[in-house]
Amino acid sequence: MLISKQKPLEEILSYLEGDKSVFVVGCKGCAEGWASGGEKQVGGMKATLQEKGKTVTGSVVIDMLCDATLTRLKLRAYRKEIAAADSILVLTDGSGVQTVAEVVDKVVHPGCNTLSSGGAHAEWKESERCLECGDCVLEFTGGLCPVARCSKLLLNGPCGGSQGGKCEVDASIPCVWQQIVDHLARLGRLDKLEMLVAPKNWSVSLMSGPPVKRYP
Amino acid sequence: MKTKSNLERVLESRIFAVTGELGPPQSADPEVIRRKAKILKGHVDACNVTDGQTAVVRMASWAACLIAKEEGLDPIVQMTCRDRNRIALQMDVLGIAALGMNNMLCLTGDHQKFGNHPTAKGVYDLDSIQLVKMVKDMRDEKKFQCGEVMAVEPHLFIGAAENPFADPFEVRAARLGKKVAAGADFIQTQIVYNVDKFAEWMKMARDKGLHERVRILAGVAPIKSVGAAKYMKTRVPGMDVPDGVVSRLQGVPKDQVSKEGIKLCIDIINRVREIDGVAGIHLMAIEWEETVPEIVQAAGLLPRPKFVT
Numbered sequence: 001m002l003i004s005k006q007k008p009l010e011e012i013l014s015y016l017e018g019d020k021s022v023f024v025v026g027c028k029g030c031a032e033g034w035a036s037g038g039e040k041q042v043g044g045m046k047a048t049l050q051e052k053g054k055t056v057t058g059s060v061v062i063d064m065l066c067d068a069t070l071t072r073l074k075l076r077a078y079r080k081e082i083a084a085a086d087s088i089l090v091l092t093d094g095s096g097v098q099t100v101a102e103v104v105d106k107v108v109h110p111g112c113n114t115l116s117s118g119g120a121h122a123e124w125k126e127s128e129r130c131l132e133c134g135d136c137v138l139e140f141t142g143g144l145c146p147v148a149r150c151s152k153l154l155l156n157g158p159c160g161g162s163q164g165g166k167c168e169v170d171a172s173i174p175c176v177w178q179q180i181v182d183h184l185a186r187l188g189r190l191d192k193l194e195m196l197v198a199p200k201n202w203s204v205s206l207m208s209g210p211p212v213k214r215y216p
Numbered sequence: 217m218k219t220k221s222n223l224e225r226v227l228e229s230r231i232f233a234v235t236g237e238l239g240p241p242q243s244a245d246p247e248v249i250r251r252k253a254k255i256l257k258g259h260v261d262a263c264n265v266t267d268g269q270t271a272v273v274r275m276a277s278w279a280a281c282l283i284a285k286e287e288g289l290d291p292i293v294q295m296t297c298r299d300r301n302r303i304a305l306q307m308d309v310l311g312i313a314a315l316g317m318n319n320m321l322c323l324t325g326d327h328q329k330f331g332n333h334p335t336a337k338g339v340y341d342l343d344s345i346q347l348v349k350m351v352k353d354m355r356d357e358k359k360f361q362c363g364e365v366m367a368v369e370p371h372l373f374i375g376a377a378e379n380p381f382a383d384p385f386e387v388r389a390a391r392l393g394k395k396v397a398a399g400a401d402f403i404q405t406q407i408v409y410n411v412d413k414f415a416e417w418m419k420m421a422r423d424k425g426l427h428e429r430v431r432i433l434a435g436v437a438p439i440k441s442v443g444a445a446k447y448m449k450t451r452v453p454g455m456d457v458p459d460g461v462v463s464r465l466q467g468v469p470k471d472q473v474s475k476e477g478i479k480l481c482i483d484i485i486n487r488v489r490e491i492d493g494v495a496g497i498h499l500m501a502i503e504w505e506e507t508v509p510e511i512v513q514a515a516g517l518l519p520r521p522k523f524v525t
Contacts (some may be wrong), residue, residue, distance in 0.1 A: 152343070
């Protein structure tokens with residue numbers, strides 16, 4: 001089970017600064033279990049965003065957000081509400097945020113940090129989507145994760161070795177930065193890549209040692 | 217002037233700059249560096265010393281730079297994020313400045329998979345753009361990355377690299393813009409063989425006004441053999457070697473190939489010089505340093521300026 005925790009509200013609001021309206025997505029799986037993006041939290045987030053002057057065009061809580069087929073199907077029923085929103089706020093772990101980014105052509109904002117897989121991994125066949133780094137950067141990378149998918153963990157754009165959509169390290173690895181650029185180009189939001197992304201906080205990642213008192 | 221860098225003086229004087237490159241040995245032998253430095257001296261304004269290029273263990277860049285400086289060069293310390301976290305990077309920045317180095321090139325670094333220790337753990341705590349910003353804040357704000365203030369700041373002329381030939385091409389100029397916004401003073405590019413594509417990239421940079429805010433040095437290098445050209449064309453990530461380059465070398469008798477490679481390099485220098493916004497060249501005659509005097513001479517770039525310090 002992926003263990004996630006909601007980001008501080010100020011951080012979420014900073015992501016939504018340029019957006020008037022938003023669609024909220026939660027998950028009945030891990031995020032419900034860890035109270036970061038279940039029915040209750042999605043309802044709470046809707047109320048909070050409305051209080052802050054945002055229009056919430058709709059919301060949905062999906063059984064398993066990390067399942068692309070299921071998510072695509074479920075979100076189809078909310079086509080109008082999603083089209084009416086400037087962006088989508090996703091309250092779950094990094095895997096689920098990336099599913100939504102993959103199946104909907106809309107800017108997605110991560111509402112949670114993923115702290116740990118709790119000993120297991122979400123169901124993404126063939127590729128790792130989330131490294132449970134604890135300091136989610138999907139806001140700055142078009143909803144695709146370079147921490148899990150770039151060989152050099154680059155946060156500010158592609159390195160000089162990306163050619164023909166492939167990573168220089170191995171031709172079997174798609175260059176995630178090519179995918180990020182393609183995705184944001186499709187959304188007409190390449191401007192998102194002009195911001196300087198600051199050094200990451202690795203102290204909340206499992207790479208800095210076993211998790212201590214980090215869980216909700 | 218932000219620093220005592222000779223390269224900064226040359227660029228600020230709007231003289232077309234020439235930087236060279238020196239690869240440290242895979243051993244503790246200082247004589248290799250002295251020999252190469254003696255060849256380069258007087259022919260370049262500053263000289264890059266690589267930092268474990270292609271992820272192969274070699275003498276540390278800063279140490280080789282110290283030897284090159286003793287030989288009269290203005291070294292450019294290359295610093296990669298592959299092997300150091302932000303703590304080690306900042307310690308090295310303080311150290312190289314204290315040793316009297318004036319220039320630093322900020323790089324992400326070649327992936328460890330390509331070197332002679334492919335099982336090593338890559339660090340990549342920062343990327344090259346974050347490194348540029350960190351060094352700039354240390355120099356101009358006297359601040360460490362954590363925000364704490366230092367007593368004596370490192371006066372370093374800050375460089376970064378850019379590859380006009382890598383994908384996605386449409387964001388390459390924007391990425392250059394990020395390096396400039398982060399604080400790069402000069403840029404050295406990947407080796408240019410496809411001059412047309414390089415010119416197209418320079419136009420994108422000019423359209424953003426970047427050539428006014430940073431000094432751009434075009435990377436150039438002589439090719440020794442047809443095999444080397446083919447290898448770069450097919451095997452080196454991020455290289456763009458047009459068919460015309462390979463066929464030009466194939467079109468001369470075998471004993472003339474290396475001479476033709478040098479001529480080709482001189483031709484490319486003459487062409488990139490004509491492109492608006494190109495402030496100099498970065499000549500990478502790696503393991504072929506003895507060609508540097510000839511190339512610089514033939515390109516009409518001698519004598520190099522001397523400043524009274």
